[in-house]
Amino acid sequence: MPAVRLWLVTVLVLLLPGIASADSLPGPVARVVDGLGVDRNHVSVWVQRLGDSEPLLAHQPDTPRNPASVLKLATSLAALEGLGPDYRWRTELHALGPVRDGVLEGDLLIRGGGDPFLVTEEFWKLTGALRRKGVSQITGDLVLDTRYFDLPAEDPGAFDGRPRRAYNQPPHPLLVNFNAVSFEIQPTGEGSPRVAADPPLPGLALSNRLALQPGACGGFQRGVAFHVLENPGGSLPGVLLEGRYPSGCDDWRLVRTVLPVEDYVHQLFGLLWSQWGGDFDGGWRLGQQPEDDAAPLVVHESPPLGQILRLVNKYSNNVMTRHLKLTLGAERFDAPATSEKGRVAVLEVLQELGMDTDGVVMDNGAGLSRNTRITARQVAQLLALAWEHPWMPEFVSSLAIAGLDGTLQRRFDEGPERGRMHLKTGRLNDVAAVAGYVRPDEGGEPLLAVVLVNHPGAHQGPGQEIQEAVLRWAFRQ
Template identity: 40%
Template sequence: MLSYQADEPRNPASTMKVLTTWSALKVLGPSWSWNTEAWLRGELEGDVLQGDLVLKGYGDPFLVDETFWQFVRALRTKGIREITGDIIIDGSFFDVPEVDRAAFDNQPTRVYNAQPSALMVNFQSTRFVLSPEVGLDSVKVVVQPPLNELVLDNQLQLVKGRCRREHAKPVILPQKDNRILIKGKFADGCGQRELQRLISFSPGRHAFDAFKSVWNSQGGHLGGGFQAGQVRASDRRFHIHTSRALAEQVRLINKWSNNVMTRQVMLSLGAKQYGAPGTLEKGRLAVMDVLEEQGIPTQGILIENGSGLSRDSRISAAQLGMLLQKIWHDPYMPEMLSSLPLLGQDGTLARRFRKTEQAGRSRLKTGTLNRVTAIAGYMLTRSGKRMVIVMQHNGRRAGSAGRGLQNKVLEWVFEQ
């Protein structure tokens, strides 16, 4: 119906997640799940493990606090009370190079910059719970998991009044002297608020800190500390936790545009197709294989990490539009379609076209970066026609003019 420079490869931002999540559904299947395992290295004498406990991950993208609590609780329920040795974290299922988390946008503590890990607990984020203590004229800060080797330097200032935006988002900065500085103004009208930030630079150490915190809270005793290592042939598998199914996780990814979950999925896809460990290159190849099998021309497509959090990723609107048409006629279409944000109702589109006739009639993946805005998906028009829509804007005015133009085009297409 309408096309303008559709063959020009552009930065797609998070609409790149359509490629990654669709490829995973096609190769792994909607019911695919991830295991997280606990292995014993030593003898279990009564309720005491005389040795080490090895935790091995296989890339579960959604091993959040509540799920990890259940995993640890299962160890207590199955009879372990005390571990005399260390907790060994095995993240060998992925082989991902270390990167500078500040390299992308100089925001190393923001959760969207989390790096993937085969054993990733709660997106590697540390939770800061802030509560006003009016009688003490201070702000209480509770950190989870606890900062075992770091000191919290709480310089928050409690102010009276309504909870304005600038009062609810204090600055949290890791310091070189093992301090975590938290500063700014926090209004008593804000009540209890929660922030999540990346504090630990070691995914393994973060997983250990989370384990130790939950273990201690459940009455367990740990005699040793943290080690990075791998499962040995002589170790005995003690417990397996199975994740949510891929289809459920794809819905979480695309509705809320979760970057690190997408990266976990692409690495898992690479490991499935080309063998462990999962690497970026294997993941990229696996996604490109799916596109070629679907008959999508791949010339000009550039995949960096699969999430779209990249300055270098490229795909044309025509290529993405062709993929969306292929998806529509695929048996797994319902799983993919239900993962896309519903215009005016949920996910990253909850506030767009609210309380209009268009609300609920489009499922579209959004993408936003500095100088990039994009949207891709499906619309049911007023007359009942199904439309595939892909719009990409790159450049200095992409954020302001680009989104406005998108809205105008969406309004026009809806009337067709």
């Protein structure tokens, strides 16, 4: 049968109603599920050899489940189709005044374009490009143009009460370094451990009250309590680290968000500009350039989407995924980007590819939500479509490889499955999910596999055990 007909048969079968009963789990998988006390009705599984007309295993395939970060697969495929693997985000610098003898007599405007990977190194390149344009001094302020996204204010602690965790950082059109600071703790052998902030933002006060305590490494956050000290005077907040750090611990880093995005951009710009030998002591404000058609002084382009996807899926980066969704919405329906434009854009693109999106609940597109829903059949259909897509290599290579990298670096790292699975994982409280491709032990066509577990405590171990039972079973087919 020609390859195109095989693909059509696969996709059409994935659109049919449920094929297997609730008792269709193979023995090795059923024993694990039952032994863990997990209700079989809380587990959905789909395993199918690519090109086959029927699945090898379909258990509860049409029950909507929370897929956690497995939903990133939908956003990723839609972005590849809608934007292309060579798509790049632009961040622009505009001079809002004349430049004479190396002095910008006025403000510098930074126009955010939603770059999901404007990390410190990339921002350093941006400031360096300005320096190479001959600018050495800026007499005015930073003007931050954030019009590309039109989003309501978002409480970063609304999801789980942890507003300082980097995974809860909301999207922003001028997000730099994920708005995160890494606090690196280094035991010195005696006295207080050394603490250094990266990047060392000049206006961020850091207080170290850690003490070294004899003992093995362990404890919540290795005994480190992290506090953000709000300054009622209106200046930047400070950070306090206190507690007893076990002497048995090696160097460790605590990554947190501390500042509003605009303050972070202002602080990091000042730091990097001074490293380039530039002079700037202005403040910041929101605004826009007087004439939208004015040529930028500097344009910085992100790495291509195909490269960005590897960071999104291998390491399950939430805010980067949300930027993909927002950008797709802006490109499809014009700027400014909104959450609704992004949601509609992702679903429309997937429908155009041939996916049944009926009942799919996207929410933020990253899976960091209690409301997201999709069925195992729909995830399997997405994987089948991605396998036949022109950008299949970019899609598959973005997934974590069993035992080698990303979220799978420490899973399947010693058995024969190592290196033979490309998967996207997902985990929330009471949710454990995985989906991707398995190259079977005996060779032949790869299989696609989907496991969605929504059960109390699934994230604490049982979900992973069920996933691995299914994946090992698939590997032996």
